[in-house]
Each structure stands twice: as C-alpha cells, then as structure tokens.
Amino acid sequence: MTTIWAETALLPGGWASGVSIDIDADGWISAVQPNTTANGMRVPMLLPAPxxxxxxxxxxxxxxxxxxxxxxxxxxxxxxxxxxxxxxxxxxxxxxxxxxxxxxxxxxxxxxxxxxxxxxxxxxxxxxxxxxxxxxxxxxxxxxxxxxxxxxxxxxxxxxxxxxxxxxxxxxxxxxxxxxxxxxxxxxxxxxxxxxxxxxxxxxxxxxxxxxxxxxxxxxxxxxxxxxxxxxxxxxxxxxxxxxxxxxxxxxxxxxxxxxxxxxxxxxxxxxxxxxxxxxxxxxxxxxxxxxxxxxxxxxxxxxxxxxxxxxxxxxxxxxxxxxxxxxxxxxxxxxxxxxxxxxxxxxxxxxxxxxxxxxxxxxxxxxxxxGRRTGRIEPGHWADMFALDTTSEHLWGRVRDTALDSWVFAGDDCLVTDVWSAGRHMVRGGEHARRAQIVAGYKRTIDSLKDAL
The missing domain is CATH 3.20.20.140 (Metal-dependent hydrolases)
Structure with missing residues (x-):
C-alpha cells in the first residue's frame, strides 16, 4: 500500500487539510482521512486528475x-x-x-x-x-x-x-x-x-x-x-x-x-x-x-x-x-x-x-x-487518479484553496504540476514523466522520418 499526505486536498465535500490517502496494490483509493499528521509522501496540494x-x-x-x-x-x-x-x-x-x-x-x-x-x-x-x-x-x-x-x-x-x-x-x-x-x-x-x-x-x-x-x-x-x-x-x-x-x-x-x-x-x-x-x-x-x-x-x-x-x-x-x-x-x-x-x-x-x-x-x-471510469473523486472505491500542485512556487505563494486553483488556471501554467498518479501509478515526479527520455527519443525518430510529409 502507498500513502500520500497532502497539506490540502480537494475532496468530494470540499477542501480539507492534513489529508492522508491510502492506495492499494491495484491502484484503488482504499482510505481517505483528513486532519492527520504528516505521513507517507508529502505534497502541498492534491486534486483529482481529470x-x-x-x-x-x-x-x-x-x-x-x-x-x-x-x-x-x-x-x-x-x-x-x-x-x-x-x-x-x-x-x-x-x-x-x-x-x-x-x-x-x-x-x-x-x-x-x-x-x-x-x-x-x-x-x-x-x-x-x-x-x-x-x-x-x-x-x-x-x-x-x-x-x-x-x-x-x-x-x-x-x-x-x-x-x-x-x-x-x-x-x-x-x-x-x-x-x-x-x-x-x-x-x-x-x-x-x-x-x-x-x-x-x-x-x-x-x-x-x-x-x-x-x-x-x-x-x-x-x-x-x-x-x-x-x-x-x-x-x-x-x-x-x-x-x-x-x-x-x-x-x-x-x-x-x-x-x-x-x-x-x-x-x-x-x-x-x-x-x-x-x-x-x-x-x-x-x-x-x-x-x-x-x-x-x-x-x-x-x-x-x-x-x-x-x-x-x-x-x-x-x-x-x-x-x-x-x-x-x-x-x-x-x-x-x-x-x-x-x-x-x-x-x-x-x-x-x-x-x-x-x-x-x-x-x-x-x-x-x-x-465510464470510476475516477474524479479522492474517495475510497475510486481509481487513484490525482495530481499535485506546487503551492510553494512564487506563482502560487500565499494562495490557498479556490484562490490557488484560480491562480493556476488564470495566472499560471502546467509547470506547477509536480506529481501525477494514474490508477496509483506514480508516473510524473518533479514535473517530469518517469520515462520521458525514452519516449521523447522515440518521438524525435518518428518526426525525422515524417519531416517531408507536409
């Protein structure tokens, strides 16, 4: 089991603080508990990934x-x-x-x-x-x-x-x-x-x-x-x-x-x-x-x-x-x-x-x-599809909850996304995909072979 702890997380009932999220071996959220002390991997702000x-x-x-x-x-x-x-x-x-x-x-x-x-x-x-x-x-x-x-x-x-x-x-x-x-x-x-x-x-x-x-x-x-x-x-x-x-x-x-x-x-x-x-x-x-x-x-x-x-x-x-x-x-x-x-x-x-x-x-x-995917909610019984925003960035500094979300959409960009989980798979860390180098190399080879197509 994996545990993520968020200073702030957007739950189905609204924003909550000190949220501990447990993810089982199959990628499902098994438990969500607000108002806990820090444990597991820590992130500043956690949201359901669309x-x-x-x-x-x-x-x-x-x-x-x-x-x-x-x-x-x-x-x-x-x-x-x-x-x-x-x-x-x-x-x-x-x-x-x-x-x-x-x-x-x-x-x-x-x-x-x-x-x-x-x-x-x-x-x-x-x-x-x-x-x-x-x-x-x-x-x-x-x-x-x-x-x-x-x-x-x-x-x-x-x-x-x-x-x-x-x-x-x-x-x-x-x-x-x-x-x-x-x-x-x-x-x-x-x-x-x-x-x-x-x-x-x-x-x-x-x-x-x-x-x-x-x-x-x-x-x-x-x-x-x-x-x-x-x-x-x-x-x-x-x-x-x-x-x-x-x-x-x-x-x-x-x-x-x-x-x-x-x-x-x-x-x-x-x-x-x-x-x-x-x-x-x-x-x-x-x-x-x-x-x-x-x-x-x-x-x-x-x-x-x-x-x-x-x-x-x-x-x-x-x-x-x-x-x-x-x-x-x-x-x-x-x-x-x-x-x-x-x-x-x-x-x-x-x-x-x-x-x-x-x-x-x-x-x-x-x-x-x-x-048709059981997702969109940080809640037990849903896939652990989630992403973290870096509220320690100067672009979100001092912004909390809805104001931080507004600042990301209207005054920031996706560089503020630090970590992403898809069905519990932690594929983005520090803003970069775990297999970025390999995937980009394959894409560049493809572009080279298609360069005259247009």
Missing part, C-alpha cells in the same frame, strides 16, 4: 505545421483537413505508437489522469486492413502500457464521405469500415483491452452524422449495449447545412429525435447550436466534450457554456488535435471564450464557487461520466 475525453493522438505530430495560408483566401477547417489527410497517409503503426506515447506523456505532465482516444486511423494506406484488423488500436494500447496512462479506447466507425453516402476520398480511405467489418474490428480491439492493464476500457464512436448511415446511427445504443459512446456533433456550419439539407433537421435536433441520447453519450464540440438545442441537449444527460484550444485553432465557434451549465449540462475537456496539451490553458480558453462573446468576466463563477473551482468540479465529474 480525464482528457477527446484525443486524436497522431495529429500532435502536425502541430505548428499548418499555420500558413493556402491558395484558398478563406482557409478554414476544411482546408486544414486536407493537409491532415496528406499527413496521415504516411503514418505506420510504429509511428502511431511513438506519437501516442509522446502525447500521453504530455497529458500526464499536464495533470490529466486518463485519456479517451477517439481512434479512427485503422487501415493501411489504400484502405486494406492490416493482417490484424485492430493493429492500430493495439498500438494505442501499447503506448498506454509504456506511459502508464489510464486509457479508454474508442474505435471509430467511419463509412461515408457525407450525408449522401458518397464514397470516402483517398485521404479518408484508411478510416473506412462498413458496419459489419467495424463490429469485427471493435470485437478484436475489445479482446486486446481485456488483456491490457486493469483500468483500461473500451467504448465506441460513430464519427459523425455525415460519416455513418441513418440506420446504423439509430442502432448504436442497442448494437453496443455497454460502455461510453462518443460522436462529433454540430462542429461546423457546413456540417449543419449538410445534415439539414439531407435529412430535414439540424444535427442536434436530429440526434435528439433519433439516437436515444442519454448519459452514455458524449457529444464533441457542439459549437453550432441554437439556444433551444443547447437547453434540450443539456437536459438529455449527455456530456458535452469540449476542446477549446482546438475549437479556437480551427475556427469552429464558441460553445454556449454558460447556458449549458445553467441547465445542468455536464461538460468534460479534451485536447482533440493536440496542437498544444495544457489542462490549465483549456480551462482558461473555455472561460475566456464566454467572456469575449458576452462581454462579461468570471463567466462560470457562481455565488459559492470561483471560476476555476466550478469549472474544475464540472470537468472531473463530466470526464468520469464520459469515460
């Missing part, structure tokens, strides 16, 4: 390479996507494993305790499956074994190039599966997850309304009766217009009417919703998976976060394209987007909680729900 609920790990290797204007004067998400397709056509299983390990390492160093990988790069260039149809999924699992990161794998079903069921283009062909072959892929990947670490899990992800047929979309809840279900929804105006023209309803309205959305679902982005759609989707029980830095980078729009949370909507945070991996900056960007749109300050603050405290409480609960 789940990163939306990642396309391979895109991390593209970060910073798509900031030039293309030939189209209205360069947008859709032109960025063409560059992404060209890049991914070069990726091998070895590349994917090395990039994913690097991404997961950075997530852990930022304070995330687990990652949900929205994994859609399945096949060889040209679309032929690997001999092991779940080869690429198993490389994501291998990366998690190397980094010690908690993993929820979401194999992605991607069949069509649009709502009219057009064929996939050359750039998309590596994603493609008809429903029956996708079910086979998912079954093989499930066997791999069963053989992985005890806290690894699997869900499923129909990519989007434009990439999966109507009959299959309606069947997802019954075809996959357990585990989380994630889907991109209402991210871009062009998507909204395409769905409305083809199916006679806007994406959120169609999904609510046809897909049985409930607490198993996590809808990603949802940046193009009307106020009525926002309220209805919030009240469905589904989680909104928000990726504020990617949504800013791609010009997706601004999620209506204040209206959503005011209607009891659950939220969680993801890093999506992984252009930059920073938990504190995702939260800051989310709140600042509301301020810029509405001309307000402290948009998410309530009468009882500061801005960062309310956001943090929301995302640890929403991340646990969206991943």
């Amino acid at each position: 789940v990163n609920v939306h990642s396309h790990a391979f895109q991390r290797a593209m970060a910073g390479l798509t900031e030039r204007r293309g030939p189209d004067p209205t360069d947008s998400f859709w032109t960025w996507r063409q560059l992404m397709f060209r890049f991914l056509d070069r990726l091998t299983p070895d590349h994917v494993e090395a990039i994913t390990a690097f991404v997961q390492m950075e997530m852990l160093e930022a304070g995330y305790g687990a990652s949900v990988e929205f994994h859609y790069l399945h096949h060889q260039p040209g679309g032929t499956p690997y001999d092991n149809i779940a080869e690429m999924s198993e490389r994501v699992m291998a990366a998690a074994n190397q980094t010690g990161m908690g993993l929820c794998l979401l194999p992605v079903h991607y069949q069509y190039g649009g709502c009219d069921q057009r064929d996939l283009t050359a750039g998309q062909i590596r994603f493609g599966n008809a429903f029956e072959r996708f079910q086979t892929l998912h079954s093989v990947a499930s066997c791999g997850i069963s053989a992985a670490s005890g806290d690894a899990s699997i869900g499923v992800a129909p990519h989007s309304l434009r990439a999966v047929g109507i009959a299959d979309l309606k069947a997802y809840g019954t075809a996959f009766p357990s585990g989380p279900i994630h889907m991109h929804l209402a991210e871009q105006w062009a998507e909204v217009e395409q769905v409305e023209q083809a199916w006679g309803a806007r994406p959120v309205a169609w999904a609510l009417d046809n897909m049985g959305l409930d607490a198993r679902w996590c809808l990603i982005h949802c940046t193009q919703m009307t106020s009525t759609e926002t309220v209805a989707l919030a009240r469905s029980g589904a989680v909104a998976g928000l990726c504020p830095m990617t949504e800013s980078s791609l010009g997706d729009g601004i999620f209506d976060g204040v209206r959503w949370t005011d209607n009891s909507g659950a939220i969680a945070i993801g890093s999506d394209s992984n252009i930059r991996i920073s938990l504190s900056e995702e939260l800051r960007t989310l709140d600042y987007s509301q301020r810029l749109r509405d001309g307000t300050r402290a948009a998410f603050a309530s009468h009882h909680k500061s801005t960062a405290r309310r956001l943090f409480d929301e995302i640890v609960a929403g991340g646990a729900q969206a991943s």
Whole structure:
C-alpha cells in the first residue's frame, strides 16, 4: 500500500487539510482521512486528475505545421483537413505508437489522469486492413502500457464521405469500415483491452452524422449495449447545412429525435447550436466534450457554456488535435471564450464557487461520466487518479484553496504540476514523466522520418 499526505486536498465535500490517502496494490483509493499528521509522501496540494475525453493522438505530430495560408483566401477547417489527410497517409503503426506515447506523456505532465482516444486511423494506406484488423488500436494500447496512462479506447466507425453516402476520398480511405467489418474490428480491439492493464476500457464512436448511415446511427445504443459512446456533433456550419439539407433537421435536433441520447453519450464540440438545442441537449444527460484550444485553432465557434451549465449540462475537456496539451490553458480558453462573446468576466463563477473551482468540479465529474471510469473523486472505491500542485512556487505563494486553483488556471501554467498518479501509478515526479527520455527519443525518430510529409 502507498500513502500520500497532502497539506490540502480537494475532496468530494470540499477542501480539507492534513489529508492522508491510502492506495492499494491495484491502484484503488482504499482510505481517505483528513486532519492527520504528516505521513507517507508529502505534497502541498492534491486534486483529482481529470480525464482528457477527446484525443486524436497522431495529429500532435502536425502541430505548428499548418499555420500558413493556402491558395484558398478563406482557409478554414476544411482546408486544414486536407493537409491532415496528406499527413496521415504516411503514418505506420510504429509511428502511431511513438506519437501516442509522446502525447500521453504530455497529458500526464499536464495533470490529466486518463485519456479517451477517439481512434479512427485503422487501415493501411489504400484502405486494406492490416493482417490484424485492430493493429492500430493495439498500438494505442501499447503506448498506454509504456506511459502508464489510464486509457479508454474508442474505435471509430467511419463509412461515408457525407450525408449522401458518397464514397470516402483517398485521404479518408484508411478510416473506412462498413458496419459489419467495424463490429469485427471493435470485437478484436475489445479482446486486446481485456488483456491490457486493469483500468483500461473500451467504448465506441460513430464519427459523425455525415460519416455513418441513418440506420446504423439509430442502432448504436442497442448494437453496443455497454460502455461510453462518443460522436462529433454540430462542429461546423457546413456540417449543419449538410445534415439539414439531407435529412430535414439540424444535427442536434436530429440526434435528439433519433439516437436515444442519454448519459452514455458524449457529444464533441457542439459549437453550432441554437439556444433551444443547447437547453434540450443539456437536459438529455449527455456530456458535452469540449476542446477549446482546438475549437479556437480551427475556427469552429464558441460553445454556449454558460447556458449549458445553467441547465445542468455536464461538460468534460479534451485536447482533440493536440496542437498544444495544457489542462490549465483549456480551462482558461473555455472561460475566456464566454467572456469575449458576452462581454462579461468570471463567466462560470457562481455565488459559492470561483471560476476555476466550478469549472474544475464540472470537468472531473463530466470526464468520469464520459469515460465510464470510476475516477474524479479522492474517495475510497475510486481509481487513484490525482495530481499535485506546487503551492510553494512564487506563482502560487500565499494562495490557498479556490484562490490557488484560480491562480493556476488564470495566472499560471502546467509547470506547477509536480506529481501525477494514474490508477496509483506514480508516473510524473518533479514535473517530469518517469520515462520521458525514452519516449521523447522515440518521438524525435518518428518526426525525422515524417519531416517531408507536409
């Protein structure tokens, strides 16, 4: 058994002092006791580590390479996507494993305790499956074994190039599966997850309304009766217009009417919703998976976060394209987007909680729900997913409890994260991942081999 002692810790009932946390050999929190004398490993401030609920790990290797204007004067998400397709056509299983390990390492160093990988790069260039149809999924699992990161794998079903069921283009062909072959892929990947670490899990992800047929979309809840279900929804105006023209309803309205959305679902982005759609989707029980830095980078729009949370909507945070991996900056960007749109300050603050405290409480609960992972609480019976902040730093000096949390999110950065545990695995110490040198070396070799891809 491992014991951690925190001067201050954020427990389900609020802040507590002198907190002793026992972790059993399997990575579960077995006991939590406040008001104790120092024992075990000491940290200044301990918090539950959130789940990163939306990642396309391979895109991390593209970060910073798509900031030039293309030939189209209205360069947008859709032109960025063409560059992404060209890049991914070069990726091998070895590349994917090395990039994913690097991404997961950075997530852990930022304070995330687990990652949900929205994994859609399945096949060889040209679309032929690997001999092991779940080869690429198993490389994501291998990366998690190397980094010690908690993993929820979401194999992605991607069949069509649009709502009219057009064929996939050359750039998309590596994603493609008809429903029956996708079910086979998912079954093989499930066997791999069963053989992985005890806290690894699997869900499923129909990519989007434009990439999966109507009959299959309606069947997802019954075809996959357990585990989380994630889907991109209402991210871009062009998507909204395409769905409305083809199916006679806007994406959120169609999904609510046809897909049985409930607490198993996590809808990603949802940046193009009307106020009525926002309220209805919030009240469905589904989680909104928000990726504020990617949504800013791609010009997706601004999620209506204040209206959503005011209607009891659950939220969680993801890093999506992984252009930059920073938990504190995702939260800051989310709140600042509301301020810029509405001309307000402290948009998410309530009468009882500061801005960062309310956001943090929301995302640890929403991340646990969206991943199906027993996490988000420093409490017996939950995975020991936790991270420590350095309140002895000059950046947090003299700041306590909610004020320290606000200072980390709005005036600090992830360099203040000193230690991170994922299911009890102490993977970050002194701000650095235990296998950083090995993982970075593998990533650099991969970048060298891909340097001409863009």
